[in-house]
Amino acid sequence: MTRSRTPLVDGWTLALAGPGDGAADGHPAPPSPDTVPKTPVTVPKTLPDTLPDSVPATVPGTVHTDLLAAGLIPDPYLDRNELDLDWIGHQRWSYRCRFDAPPAAERTDLALDGLDTVATVLVNGVPVGRFANQHRSHRIALDEVLRPGPNEVEVVFDSAWEYARDLERMLGPRPNAYPTPFQFVRKMACNFGWDWGPSLVTAGIWRPVAVETWDTARIAGVRPLVTVDGAVGRVRVEVDVERSAGRDAALTAAVAVAGQRAEVAVAPGAGTVTVELAVPDVDLWWPHDLGDQPLYRLDVELHAAAAGDLGDAGPQLLGAWSRRIGFRTVELDTSPDATGSAWTVVVNGVPVFARGVNWIPDDCFPSRITRERLAARLDQAVQAHVDLVRVWGGGIYESEDFYELCDERGLLVWQDFLFACAAYPEEEPLRSEVLAEARENVQRLMPHPSLVLWNGCNENIWGYFDWGWRDELAGRSWGAGYYLDLLPAVVAEVDPTRPYYPGSPYSGSMDRHPNLDTHGPMHLWDVWNQRDYTAYREHRPRFAAEFGYQGPPTLPTLRRAVHDEPLRPDSPGMLHHQKAEDGNGKLARGAAPHLPEAATFEDWHYLMSVQQSEAVRFGVEHLRSLRGRCMGSVVWQLNDCWPVTSWAAVDGDGRRKLLWYGLRDAYADRLLTVQPRDEGLAVCAVNDGGDTWSGPLTVRRMSLDGDVLAEWSASFEVAGRAVAQVALPAAVCTPDRPSAEVLVAETGDGEQALWFFVPDRELALPDPGLDVEVAPSGDGCRVTVRAERLARHVVVLADRWDDDARCGDGAVTLLPGRTHAFEVTGARPPGAVRDGDGLRTLHGVTRR
Numbered sequence: 001m002t003r004s005r006t007p008l009v010d011g012w013t014l015a016l017a018g019p020g021d022g023a024a025d026g027h028p029a030p031p032s033p034d035t036v037p038k039t040p041v042t043v044p045k046t047l048p049d050t051l052p053d054s055v056p057a058t059v060p061g062t063v064h065t066d067l068l069a070a071g072l073i074p075d076p077y078l079d080r081n082e083l084d085l086d087w088i089g090h091q092r093w094s095y096r097c098r099f100d101a102p103p104a105a106e107r108t109d110l111a112l113d114g115l116d117t118v119a120t121v122l123v124n125g126v127p128v129g130r131f132a133n134q135h136r137s138h139r140i141a142l143d144e145v146l147r148p149g150p151n152e153v154e155v156v157f158d159s160a161w162e163y164a165r166d167l168e169r170m171l172g173p174r175p176n177a178y179p180t181p182f183q184f185v186r187k188m189a190c191n192f193g194w195d196w197g198p199s200l201v202t203a204g205i206w207r208p209v210a211v212e213t214w215d216t217a218r219i220a221g222v223r224p225l226v227t228v229d230g231a232v233g234r235v236r237v238e239v240d241v242e243r244s245a246g247r248d249a250a251l252t253a254a255v256a257v258a259g260q261r262a263e264v265a266v267a268p269g270a271g272t273v274t275v276e277l278a279v280p281d282v283d284l285w286w287p288h289d290l291g292d293q294p295l296y297r298l299d300v301e302l303h304a305a306a307a308g309d310l311g312d313a314g315p316q317l318l319g320a321w322s323r324r325i326g327f328r329t330v331e332l333d334t335s336p337d338a339t340g341s342a343w344t345v346v347v348n349g350v351p352v353f354a355r356g357v358n359w360i361p362d363d364c365f366p367s368r369i370t371r372e373r374l375a376a377r378l379d380q381a382v383q384a385h386v387d388l389v390r391v392w393g394g395g396i397y398e399s400e401d402f403y404e405l406c407d408e409r410g411l412l413v414w415q416d417f418l419f420a421c422a423a424y425p426e427e428e429p430l431r432s433e434v435l436a437e438a439r440e441n442v443q444r445l446m447p448h449p450s451l452v453l454w455n456g457c458n459e460n461i462w463g464y465f466d467w468g469w470r471d472e473l474a475g476r477s478w479g480a481g482y483y484l485d486l487l488p489a490v491v492a493e494v495d496p497t498r499p500y501y502p503g504s505p506y507s508g509s510m511d512r513h514p515n516l517d518t519h520g521p522m523h524l525w526d527v528w529n530q531r532d533y534t535a536y537r538e539h540r541p542r543f544a545a546e547f548g549y550q551g552p553p554t555l556p557t558l559r560r561a562v563h564d565e566p567l568r569p570d571s572p573g574m575l576h577h578q579k580a581e582d583g584n585g586k587l588a589r590g591a592a593p594h595l596p597e598a599a600t601f602e603d604w605h606y607l608m609s610v611q612q613s614e615a616v617r618f619g620v621e622h623l624r625s626l627r628g629r630c631m632g633s634v635v636w637q638l639n640d641c642w643p644v645t646s647w648a649a650v651d652g653d654g655r656r657k658l659l660w661y662g663l664r665d666a667y668a669d670r671l672l673t674v675q676p677r678d679e680g681l682a683v684c685a686v687n688d689g690g691d692t693w694s695g696p697l698t699v700r701r702m703s704l705d706g707d708v709l710a711e712w713s714a715s716f717e718v719a720g721r722a723v724a725q726v727a728l729p730a731a732v733c734t735p736d737r738p739s740a741e742v743l744v745a746e747t748g749d750g751e752q753a754l755w756f757f758v759p760d761r762e763l764a765l766p767d768p769g770l771d772v773e774v775a776p777s778g779d780g781c782r783v784t785v786r787a788e789r790l791a792r793h794v795v796v797l798a799d800r801w802d803d804d805a806r807c808g809d810g811a812v813t814l815l816p817g818r819t820h821a822f823e824v825t826g827a828r829p830p831g832a833v834r835d836g837d838g839l840r841t842l843h844g845v846t847r848r
């Protein structure tokens with residue numbers, strides 16, 4: 001038996017390959033001693049005038065991280081180092097590795113799971129493959145070139161920049177949202193720079209490489225189609241078989257799941273065989289807020305002639321494949337209704353209000369993203385009561401690890417095909433790449449129950465309608481053929497169990513504007529870009545797939561990444577770590593009507609963080625209060641790929657920003673919120689739990705000093721997965737002094753909603769009269785804060801005591817006479833905690 005797999009992990013080296021086909025001509029050269037990076041943090045003070053002949057390389061990895069590990073470049077994420085590293089993406093690079101010929105077999109293959117991106121593979125100096133798609137894997141038969149004993153594999157990467165520019169020249173320019181040709185190469189688009197990401201155009205072997213041997217035949221692909229029919233789970237497994245040359249032996253494919261087993265003979269000459277199994281009384285897989293996540297192991301084996309028992313790796317076993325699957329149904333309900341048409345994800349027959357976040361690659365260098373890191377990030381999503389993650393189209397088709405972790409956690413995943421913010425050419429060679437890439441990734445990801453939706457593109461249909469593209473294109477292709485024909489055909493052919501939708505936003509027809517509030521998913525970007533955040537209330541979408549508001553990273557992350565002295569919102573490093581067009585201007589204009597001016601950098605950081613949390617909370621509460629008409633709120637964005645001021649809830653070092661806590665509270669199963677309704681105010685009780693929520697509701701209008709000015713009581717009842725609205729009488733919600741009063745709604749079980757009659761900056765905030773006690777607790781402490789009078793946006797700044805300390809709450813508003821205990825892990829304060837020192841309140845900032 002010669003079936004073997006030898007991963008090529010050790011012994012790789014990286015070298016500059018010099019200009020190939022003239023590819024690197026006319027582009028920035030490698031650094032000379034005069035172009036020493038500005039902020040050498042961990043690198044030598046001078047760089048060699050030429051790079052060494054070669055450096056050790058990590059596979060999977062990327063050129064940037066190898067040069068970083070060799071001490072040849074500074075950390076691209078610090079200060080303005082990005083600017084000095086542009087040359088890397090314009091060079092040709094060569095990776096080499098020696099390996100010993102494996103024991104002879106009928107076939108010896110080089111299996112490459114991912115090359116980034118424009119690559120020529122040579123074995124013993126002989127070119128064996130040329131590729132230009134980061135999102136595909138490749139298998140190369142080596143039998144013709146393999147030698148006994150030592151062999152060498154080399155992968156030469158041409159500049160993705162150059163390749164894209166060449167295709168742009170060949171196919172004609174196409175409009176896009178950024179000044180780079182990212183849509184002319186099948187590579188993670190945000191790598192070229194985005195409005196939250198640096199331009200670090202990578203090259204490298206970003207997924208594993210192995211030498212594999214086999215005889216007779218192997219499993220070349222498996223497509224499990226998993227559905228549920230009443231109480232019966234059904235699995236239809238299509239198995240692709242590849243045979244070695246000249247071998248047409250009788251084969252058997254065996255499939256087993258949940259104690260059920262079937263085997264089917266593979267007829268000589270046949271390339272695909274289908275095996276079907278039924279699992280009675282199957283336990284359903286649910287998103288975490290609706291139920292459990294039972295996963296069943298699905299085993300597929302390929303045997304020569306008759307099969308032995310599964311698991312018996314006897315002499316007849318030719319190949320084995322195994323994944324964990326889950327039984328559930330999923331539909332996208334787009335049925336017409338009185339408003340337009342629904343846009344609702346339905347799992348096991350239950351319509352889900354998606355409490356979602358958008359996801360971007362967690363690092364500009366994806367080979368650094370470990371399973372542990374993904375687990376931590378996805379745990380942060382679940383802990384914020386997120387049930388849906390949208391993998392955005394400017395990144396990657398996420399990894400097996402990502403999807404397995406989502407399967408386990410009951411997170412629904414919406415995966416975009418990789419088209420974002422640009423007009424994409426449909427001509428060759430790109431069209432064939434898109435087709436192959438789509439087929440491969442739909443097949444790769446289809447075992448995962450968490451994957452519930454394939455979406456064609458991010459904002460490209462919107463761009464075509466609204467961003468002047470139509471004129472610029474002058475009839476050239478822009479991607480419509482992908483979104484409306486090619487991609488839906490691939491999903492229907494490869495995985496008909498999954499819904500497909502052409503774009504986000506898209507209104508279901510090219511005859512309608514794509515970003516309507518009556519049909520389809522909508523992106524609410526007027527708010528961040530042009531309008532006050534209270535304008536979220538003017539939108540009544542069927543599903544909000546993107547909306548968000550910026551805030552800075554946490555202070556420890558910021559201080560690690562930016563060493564400006566002094567640190568100011570507009571100091572050079574800060575501006576470099578703010579990639580959005582007029583980002584700081586938008587932050588300042590957004591804050592002006594709501595918040596006081598900041599006297600210090602720390603105050604600015606506090607106010608901008610509070611603003612981000614408040615703005616997004618405001619949007620989420622509004623959208624959830626529309627439950628029924630609206631069935632999704634997907635916040636832009638959960639994570640960052642480096643330390644940057646952005647829309648993220650978790651910063652580039654994985655620390656939770658105030659927004660994360662705001663999201664956690666606004667996404668709780670039970671949400672009480674006060675909303676304007678019919679010229680007055682109403683309390684909305686939103687219930688995304690399964691049980692009825694009911695009880696007394698008390699509404700008080702009180703002065704900020706604590707005097708109760710009006711009080712009203714009622715009872716409320718809201719069924720599971722529903723919203724109830726209780727209109728408030730004018731007497732309780734009409735203030736005498738709007739700047740000095742607050743409306744407080746409270747349920748019997750302690751849920752609370754506040755309504756202020758004026759923006760924060762117009763509040764006549766009294767001195768809150770805080771009483772702060774700190775008591776040790778575990779490895780941290782409990783900070784108990786009592787407010788004599790209203791204390792607005794109280795934040796305990798535990799990360800000032802230790803970079804990795806964490807407070808269990810974000811910005812908390814304390815009513816007069818109330819107490820809140822902030823649980824801090826990982827640090828205790830060096831001294832007393834008071835406003836301005838370890839703790840901040842809005843009153844404290846106003847007073848300065």
Ligand code: BMA
Nearest residue numbers: 194195196421458459546636
């Ligand atoms: C949307 C996204 C991203 C972008 C974000 C913030 O358009 O699709 O392209 O980063 O807005 O501007």
